[in-house]
Amino acid sequence: xxxxxxxxxxxxxxxxxxxxxxxxxxxxxxxxxxxxxxxxxxxxxxxxxxxxxxxxxxxxxxxxxxxxxxxxxxxxxxxxxxxxxxxxxxxxxxxxxxxxxxxxxxxxxxxxxxxxxxxxxxxxxxxxxxxxxxxxxxxxxxxxxxxxxxxxxxxxxxxxxxxxxxxxxxxxxxxxxxxxxxxxxxxxxxxxxxxxxxxxxxxxxxxxxxxxxxxxxxxxxxxxxxxxxxxxxxxxxxxxxxxxxxxxxxxxxxxxxxxxxxxxxxxxxxxxxxxxxxxxxxxxxxxxxxxxxxxxxxxxxxxxxxxxxxxxxxxxxxxxxxxxxxxxxxxxxxxxxxxxxxxxxxxxxxxxxxxxxxxxxxxxxxxxxxxxxxxxxxxxxxxxxxxxxxxxxxxxxxxxxxxxxxxxxxxxxxxxxxxxxxxxxxxxxxxxxxxxxxxxxxxxxxxxxxxxxxxxxxxxxxxxxxxxxxxxxxxxxxxxxxxxxxxxxxxxxxxxxxxxxxxxxxxxx
Amino acid sequence: xxxxxxxxxxxxxxxxxxxxxxxxxxxxxxxxxxxxxxxxxxxxxxxxxxxxxxxxxxxxxxxxxxxxxxxxxxxxxxxxxxxxxxxxxxxxxxxxxxxxxxxxxxxxxxxxxxxxxxxxxxxxxxxxxxxxxxxxxxxxxxxxxxxxxxxxxxxxxxxxxxxxxxxxxxxxxxxxxxxxxxxxxxxxxxxxxxxxxxxxxxxxxxxxxxxxxxxxxxxxxxxxxxxxxxxxxxxxxxxxxxxxxxxxxxxxxxxxxxxxxxxxxxxxxxxxxxxxxxxxxxxxxxxxxxxxxxxxxxxxxxxxxxxxxxxxxxxxxxxxxxxxxx
Numbered sequence: 001x002x003x004x005x006x007x008x009x010x011x012x013x014x015x016x017x018x019x020x021x022x023x024x025x026x027x028x029x030x031x032x033x034x035x036x037x038x039x040x041x042x043x044x045x046x047x048x049x050x051x052x053x054x055x056x057x058x059x060x061x062x063x064x065x066x067x068x069x070x071x072x073x074x075x076x077x078x079x080x081x082x083x084x085x086x087x088x089x090x091x092x093x094x095x096x097x098x099x100x101x102x103x104x105x106x107x108x109x110x111x112x113x114x115x116x117x118x119x120x121x122x123x124x125x126x127x128x129x130x131x132x133x134x135x136x137x138x139x140x141x142x143x144x145x146x147x148x149x150x151x152x153x154x155x156x157x158x159x160x161x162x163x164x165x166x167x168x169x170x171x172x173x174x175x176x177x178x179x180x181x182x183x184x185x186x187x188x189x190x191x192x193x194x195x196x197x198x199x200x201x202x203x204x205x206x207x208x209x210x211x212x213x214x215x216x217x218x219x220x221x222x223x224x225x226x227x228x229x230x231x232x233x234x235x236x237x238x239x240x241x242x243x244x245x246x247x248x249x250x251x252x253x254x255x256x257x258x259x260x261x262x263x264x265x266x267x268x269x270x271x272x273x274x275x276x277x278x279x280x281x282x283x284x285x286x287x288x289x290x291x292x293x294x295x296x297x298x299x300x301x302x303x304x305x306x307x308x309x310x311x312x313x314x315x316x317x318x319x320x321x322x323x324x325x326x327x328x329x330x331x332x333x334x335x336x337x338x339x340x341x342x343x344x345x346x347x348x349x350x351x352x353x354x355x356x357x358x359x360x361x362x363x364x365x366x367x368x369x370x371x372x373x374x375x376x377x378x379x380x381x382x383x384x385x386x387x388x389x390x391x392x393x394x395x396x397x398x399x400x401x402x403x404x405x406x407x408x409x410x411x412x413x414x415x416x417x418x419x420x421x422x423x424x425x426x427x428x429x430x431x432x433x434x435x436x437x438x439x440x441x442x443x444x445x446x447x448x449x450x451x452x453x454x455x456x457x458x459x460x461x462x463x464x465x466x467x468x469x470x471x472x473x474x475x476x477x478x479x480x481x482x483x484x485x486x487x488x489x490x491x492x493x494x495x496x497x498x499x500x501x502x503x504x505x506x507x508x509x
Numbered sequence: 510x511x512x513x514x515x516x517x518x519x520x521x522x523x524x525x526x527x528x529x530x531x532x533x534x535x536x537x538x539x540x541x542x543x544x545x546x547x548x549x550x551x552x553x554x555x556x557x558x559x560x561x562x563x564x565x566x567x568x569x570x571x572x573x574x575x576x577x578x579x580x581x582x583x584x585x586x587x588x589x590x591x592x593x594x595x596x597x598x599x600x601x602x603x604x605x606x607x608x609x610x611x612x613x614x615x616x617x618x619x620x621x622x623x624x625x626x627x628x629x630x631x632x633x634x635x636x637x638x639x640x641x642x643x644x645x646x647x648x649x650x651x652x653x654x655x656x657x658x659x660x661x662x663x664x665x666x667x668x669x670x671x672x673x674x675x676x677x678x679x680x681x682x683x684x685x686x687x688x689x690x691x692x693x694x695x696x697x698x699x700x701x702x703x704x705x706x707x708x709x710x711x712x713x714x715x716x717x718x719x720x721x722x723x724x725x726x727x728x729x730x731x732x733x734x735x736x737x738x739x740x741x742x743x744x745x746x747x748x749x750x751x752x753x754x755x756x757x758x759x760x761x762x763x764x765x766x767x768x769x770x771x772x773x774x775x776x777x778x779x780x781x782x783x784x785x786x787x788x789x790x791x792x793x794x795x796x797x798x799x800x801x802x803x804x805x806x807x808x809x810x811x812x813x814x815x816x817x818x819x820x821x822x823x824x825x826x827x828x829x830x831x832x833x834x835x
Contacts, residue, residue, distance in 0.1 A: 319722055340724040351722055358722075360715030362782055371712050372723030374705035382703050424723065 018046030021209050027076030036062050038233045049210040051224035059233040060213050064180045068100035069093035099171030100180045109156035114138035116155050117170045141169040145199050161192035180211045197223050215304045217246045217508050231255050254500040262476035263455035268297030273463040274432045279325030285311035286487040293463040300478030301467045303507045308487035309467045310352050313434045317349035318342035346431035350421050358421035359409045366392035366405035368420050373427045395423040415446030434465045471500050485509050534827045535791040546802035563687045566797035570690045571745040572768040574697045575738030577789045580772050583714035583781025584640040589742045590764035591652035596622040597746035598655045601664035601756030619743035626739020630732030655758040664756040675751035686748040698786035714781025771796050774824040
């Protein structure tokens with residue numbers, strides 16, 4: 001972790017009515033050598049909505065998970081309504097009155113609203129499920145949220161917004177006094193958002209407190225009473241009021257960090273290798289995206305989770321279908337029906353999730369590197385284990401992978417696994433290399449090795465596209481940065497325009 | 510992490526250490542079985558009985574080659590027993606009722622199997638049915654068709670040259686059907702190990718998305734594998750018909766389960782990505798030797814069923830435990 005300059009953390013003692021309901025003191029969380037949460041302290045009062053902001057990976061989810069009993073902190077303590085609070089499981093937290101509403105719903109689609117609300121604790125009478133009682137109590141909560149829907153409706157027939165309210169109703173039947181809403185409006189339209197805010201307001205007046213996590217900064221002033229901001233696992237700012245200019249919030253979120261060491265990139269050529277024109281996804285994940293990357297150029301793609309970055313690069317690599325637009329490589333317009341088509345045109349993808357999309361974890365490193373590369377291992381149609389081992393060993397040396405060809409991929413660290421995936425992609429001799437979140441879950445030391453590999457590819461004249469949620473990485477590694485938000489190209493920044501502030505502002509637009 | 514990983518491959522000095530480790534379970538089991546039956550039955554350990562066992566496992570063995578491919582790609586083929594019956598009946602009907610020369614009828618039988626397998630493959634890749642459901646459906650359909658062809662009657666009486674394929678031991682040694690099984694097993698083993706097309710199957714079974722992103726046409730490979738499994742069921746039908754000197758619509762009932770058992774005993778994983786023809790052949794012989802030996806000892810077929818179940822459970826338990834330790 002880079003050392004942080006000191007930030008003033010003002011303790012809020014002013015303003016709000018109501019006593020402190022939850023206090024978090026010096027909570028830290030480490031996984032092995034990696035610190036994801038560092039010394040976080042704050043208080044939440046009764047009937048208060050506190051917005052929690054931060055970039056991807058700032059530690060918001062870890063903090064919420066600790067409060068909701070999904071993760072136990074490595075250090076620090078919490079108090080709930082004046083009592084020590086150490087939830088070991090989510091149900092401990094729920095029983096105490098704290099609920100976490102996830103961004104992705106965790107409902108059972110084939111069951112009714114009422115059954116979902118009472119799952120695991122269905123009301124019974126003389127050993128049988130008391131349907132009347134269940135529906136009555138579910139109806140009560142739905143009315144409390146101002147929802148006009150029968151509790152007998154199956155959840156799969158509900159829209160996303162309504163499903164979310166079922167989750168909230170479920171927490172309320174457990175007498176939740178405190179709710180964490182994780183990106184509740186990410187999938188909602190304007191009207192639905194208004195309705196959600198009304199409900200939050202109503203519950204707030206009943207004395208329910210909220211932590212409200214969102215990437216949509218313009219919402220914050222409407223719904224929150226206070227704002228706390230996290231960065232790199234630390235709580236870095238604490239605003240007493242939510243009426244703060246958005247630019248101040250962005251500044252607190254991005255902050256200033258010590259420069260990480262990025263390799264020097266020579267200036268790119270002006271020979272466009274890949275040209276993407278008005279590309280739109282068949283599933284509606286991105287619309288009308290255009291850009292060009294030249295030989296020797298590195299383009300970063302920035303944006304928040306769900307902005308359509310991964311879907312865009314997967315489509316270019318032939319993994320997902322497109323609706324319209326074109327991809328041109330070396331002047332040839334491509335027909336991309338499968339990853340094999342893209343590879344034949346010289347496009348290689350290092351996918352987002354190395355464990356699920358990049359590696360056959362049970363197989364050896366040698367077989368993983370050889371996969372899809374047999375024509376380059378031998379011109380004959382026979383291949384011997386020795387040839388595979390030699391081919392893999394060359395790649396292992398070239399990319400500095402710590403392991404041998406006969407070892408299984410799952411025995412290696414994340415950084416080395418990532419290098420295996422990169423080694424396979426590069427061994428196909430591509431002209432365009434796309435890396436999706438190449439350093440996710442990799443510790444800082446191993447990252448610079450990946451950066452060096454990326455710079456080396458550009459030097460060899462490939463066009464490189466790097467998708468990353470790490471702003472420093474995108475800025476430090478690229479000649480130019482394409483910013484995406486809600487599936488659209490929000491601008492391509494280069495040179496002095498490409499600042500953390502400018503990128504973040506476009507990403508949250 | 511890096512310090513640990515460098516120590517993982519121990520220098521044992523035995524070149525074939527990995528081979529012994531990998532094969533120890535099933536192969537040791539087979540040897541123990543043979544030793545046990547040699548000691549308990551005076552008839553077991555003889556060249557004649559050995560050739561008998563070969564004759565008895567041929568049909569199962571041919572089916573198991575196809576099943577190995579299917580299980581390696583993470584699939585399952587429940588239809589092989591019924592496809593065998595349907596192919597067998599098609600062959601019989603073509604020769605006896607349509608008057609085709611038997612050579613041509615054999616080709617029709619094998620092609621019937623391949624088409625049935627292809628249908629399974631298309632149901633899995635295009636209609637996106639789980640392999641279990643797709644092949645369950647094909648199993649039911651083909652068993653029905655096998656019965657429809659002759660309204661459930663068997664077709665008896667093939668030419669002598671045909672039945673001699675299964676009965677006459679060439680050079681006093683192997684019958685043609687046994688030789689076919691052995692040759693096919695060798696070819697399949699070589700393809701799985703030394704041909705990119707074969708090695709790709711392991712990647713598909715290990716993780717189909719990884720394989721697809723690496724440029725492998727997963728759907729095409731899946732269809733080919735199921736078609737091969739069907740074609741091999743058709744070939745097994747020919748061998749079976751030669752042995753029975755007839756075509757019977759009830760042939761191969763429950764064979765899919767024996768076949769799956771043989772492949773799994775041989776060390777393949779039903780979750781895909783792991784398996785070998787050599788292991789499968791050992792698995793086939795474990796089932797064959799067990800049946801043969803128990804028959805020689807006069808154990809009732811009901812008890813045999815119980816014992817085979819116990820062997821399957823034991824084999825896979827040892828294999829799973831061994832895998833965890835590695």
